[in-house]
Amino acid sequence: MNRQLNILVDVQNKELTLRDAEDTERAKEFEALGFKMDPEKIRGEIAKLIEEVDPKHRGYYLRLKKKYSDPVVPVRDGHCTGCYANVPTSFTSVMNENKVQNCESCGRIIFQI
Numbered sequence: 001m002n003r004q005l006n007i008l009v010d011v012q013n014k015e016l017t018l019r020d021a022e023d024t025e026r027a028k029e030f031e032a033l034g035f036k037m038d039p040e041k042i043r044g045e046i047a048k049l050i051e052e053v054d055p056k057h058r059g060y061y062l063r064l065k066k067k068y069s070d071p072v073v074p075v076r077d078g079h080c081t082g083c084y085a086n087v088p089t090s091f092t093s094v095m096n097e098n099k100v101q102n103c104e105s106c107g108r109i110i111f112q113i
């Protein structure tokens with residue numbers, strides 16, 4: 001996977017964890033399972049990761065985040081899992097391998113799993 005895309009997926013995962021960490025009830029459940037839920041630490045990790053993202057992708061990601069809770073989604077069976085629209089076959093072409101691509105229908109950043 002494209003490194004930029006990799007970081008964006010990481011950022012999104014950490015933001016989901018952060019949401020749980022900030023929810024006192026959820027955080028208690030996770031801590032009972034042995035996970036350390038430290039919102040400050042997670043926020044720091046997100047800030048560090050997002051700095052590694054190319055400014056143009058970072059800006060796009062931050063705009064998407066205002067619209068969707070899942071701005072980065074996998075493509076499954078040729079469909080965007082955010083809006084279920086068809087993703088053109090060019091998505092998986094070698095030419096596009098190293099590009100950060102987005103769904104033509106909903107705009108979410110998409111990746112192949």
Ligand SMILES: [Zn+2]
Nearest residue numbers: 080083103106
């Ligand atoms: Zn979509």
